[in-house]
Amino acid sequence: xxxxxxxxxxxxxxxxxxxxxxxxxxxxxxxxxxxxxxxxxxxxxxxxxxxxxxxxxxxxxxxxxxxxxxxxxxxxxxxxxxxxxxxxxxxxxxxxxxxxxxxxxxxxxxxxxxxxxxxxxxxxxxxxxxxxxxxxxxxxxxxxxxxxxxxxxxxxxxxxxxxxxxxxxxxxxxxxxxxxxxxxxxxxxxxxxxxxxxxxxxxxxxxxxxxxxxxxxxxxxxxxxxxxxxxxxx
Amino acid sequence: xxxxxxxxxxxxxxxxxxxxxxxxxxxxxxxxxxxxxxxxxxxxxxxxxxxxxxxxxxxxxxxxxxxxxxxxxxxxxxxxxxxxxxxxxxxxxxxxxxxxxxxxxxxxxxxxxxxxxxxxxxxxxxxxxxxxxxxxxxxxxxxxxxxxxxxxxxxxxxxxxxxxxxxxxxxxxxxxxxxxxxxxxxxxxxxxxxxxxxxxxxxxxxxxxxxxxxxxxxxxxxxxxxxxxxxxxx
DNA sequence: TATTCCGATAGTGAC
DNA sequence: GTCACTATCGGAATGAG
Numbered sequence: 052x053x054x055x056x057x058x059x060x061x062x063x064x065x066x067x068x069x070x071x072x073x074x075x076x077x078x079x080x081x082x083x084x085x086x087x088x089x090x091x092x093x094x095x096x097x098x099x100x101x102x103x104x105x106x107x108x109x110x111x112x113x114x115x116x117x118x119x120x121x122x123x124x125x126x127x128x129x130x131x132x133x134x135x136x137x138x139x140x141x142x143x144x145x146x147x148x149x150x151x152x153x154x155x156x157x158x159x160x161x162x163x164x165x166x167x168x169x170x171x172x173x174x175x176x177x178x179x180x181x182x183x184x185x186x187x188x189x190x191x192x193x194x195x196x197x198x199x200x201x202x203x204x205x206x207x208x209x210x211x212x213x214x215x216x217x218x219x220x221x222x223x224x225x226x227x228x229x230x231x232x233x234x235x236x237x238x239x240x241x242x243x244x245x246x247x248x249x250x251x252x253x254x255x256x257x258x259x260x261x262x263x264x265x266x267x268x269x270x271x272x273x274x275x276x277x278x279x280x281x282x283x284x285x
Numbered sequence: 286x287x288x289x290x291x292x293x294x295x296x297x298x299x300x301x302x303x304x305x306x307x308x309x310x311x312x313x314x315x316x317x318x319x320x321x322x323x324x325x326x327x328x329x330x331x332x333x334x335x336x337x338x339x340x341x342x343x344x345x346x347x348x349x350x351x352x353x354x355x356x357x358x359x360x361x362x363x364x365x366x367x368x369x370x371x372x373x374x375x376x377x378x379x380x381x382x383x384x385x386x387x388x389x390x391x392x393x394x395x396x397x398x399x400x401x402x403x404x405x406x407x408x409x410x411x412x413x414x415x416x417x418x419x420x421x422x423x424x425x426x427x428x429x430x431x432x433x434x435x436x437x438x439x440x441x442x443x444x445x446x447x448x449x450x451x452x453x454x455x456x457x458x459x460x461x462x463x464x465x466x467x468x469x470x471x472x473x474x475x476x477x478x479x480x481x482x483x484x485x486x487x488x489x490x491x492x493x494x495x496x497x498x499x500x501x502x503x504x505x506x507x508x509x510x511x512x513x514x515x516x517x518x519x
Numbered sequence: 520t521a522t523t524c525c526g527a528t529a530g531t532g533a534c
Numbered sequence: 535g536t537c538a539c540t541a542t543c544g545g546a547a548t549g550a551g
Contacts, residue, residue: 052549052550053521053549053550054521054548054549055521055548057521058521087521088521088522163520164520166520166521167521182522185542185543186542186543188520190520191520198520224520227520228520246540246541246542247541248540248541287533288534288536288537289533289536292536321536321537322536396535398535398536399535399536400535400536416537418537419527420527421535422535424535425535432535458535461535462535464535465535480525480526480527482525
């Protein structure tokens with residue numbers, strides 16, 4: 052199976068046949084798989100299952116879906132969004148149990164995906180991962196650049212002017228691809244980064260800062276609680 | 286000492302002070318040094334010594350020299366050319382003693398050198414060397430490309446129309462640098478080479494062919510001589 | 520924008 | 535066009551049977 056069509060294969064497979072190393076969970080309308088090359092500590096893909104009257108080619112990518120039956124498209128994306136909400140809750144539980152605190156989670160599509168079959172990215176906002184290796188990787192998740200399309204924003208297109216919907220649904224590949232070549236800018240502090248190694252060091256530092264801040268919060272909370280319990284027992 | 290001015294330092298140093306790993310030989314007007322990064326089996330540089338009335342800056346590069354006193358320039362280059370003749374004889378002796386046969390030797394300047402102090406390249410035409418690493422290296426010695434200026438051709442400029450001399454003496458850096466970016470073409474068979482690894486393999490093969498041809502010649506000669514000597518002793 | 524491999528290309532720093 | 539180092543950029547193959 053080619054790398055480029057693996058997601059379609061997953062989406063067409065009975066979930067019970069998928070190994071646990073691939074499949075995280077599933078619903079009647081979607082499968083949630085681990086991203087094979089996670090770009091953050093947590094990184095999943097939610098794939099719509101192929102169900103009548105849709106066929107696999109209707110779901111090849113976001114542009115195809117949006118330029119088909121509009122109501123059907125809205126249903127598909129709304130269902131993915133619902134499953135993403137559930138997934139985010141599960142990720143947050145895992146954040147708490149593994150790290151003691153929660154942090155941001157992004158949910159969105161890529162404006163110009165290269166793998167076949169629609170996939171909704173759900174990933175934590177640390178962007179700390181060995182698999183983050185080049186500018187395209189980073190820019191494709193930068194939340195302010197335009198390439199990463201938040202699922203709620205995409206859903207809002209359905210309720211906007213039809214002309215706006217049509218304009219957004221074009222999803223011109225050249226236009227989106229150009230975004231990936233722009234300079235590296237930290238999505239947190241807007242600092243310009245010279246290259247990938249310095250960006251990664253910076254992202255790690257930003258993440259370390261967030262970790263320390265959260266640990267300190269936890270410590271203060273613990274002290275407060277201790278003081279309170281002391282008062283009670285006095 | 287900077288890499289970029291090392292040759293000037295050599296040219297200003299008493300030859301007896303230069304280590305034998307650097308200096309091959311010297312004459313009243315020049316020093317011959319081993320190229321520190323040889324691009325062929327044999328690769329030397331002949332450097333003009335700085336002698337009154339010239340100062341080091343007059344000899345910084347070919348363009349500077351040609352655009353100064355024309356007669357003086359001709360003397361300097363003619364002297365380098367004479368020393369190159371001697372050097373080629375010595376290289377050919379070494380070819381015979383080490384390889385049993387002689388092969389081509391090129392003698393010329395680079396149209397746009399980056400190291401300070403005029404240097405005449407004298408190198409065998411095999412172009413087989415680990416130090417040949419990129420397109421600039423190769424194109425800078427390609428005998429038909431224009432970047433490598435045979436010393437006899439440069440000498441011919443002095444006897445041409447003054448307007449031709451002036452035109453040639455300009456040695457526009459941009460013009461010459463552009464030549465280095467052109468496609469890789471085998472100087473022997475004009476075959477286009479896709480990249481450096483394939484060019485190097487091809488040059489090695491061309492050299493192996495030449496070696497086999499010369500070995501066969503030597504063998505035939507030996508057989509002839511044996512037959513002759515047999516005749517004599519019969 | 521799937522990765523990985525190979526190679527070309529570009530900028531820097533050397534002293 | 536000095537080298538060596540680092541990093542980016544650019545194309546091609548990729549699997550399965």
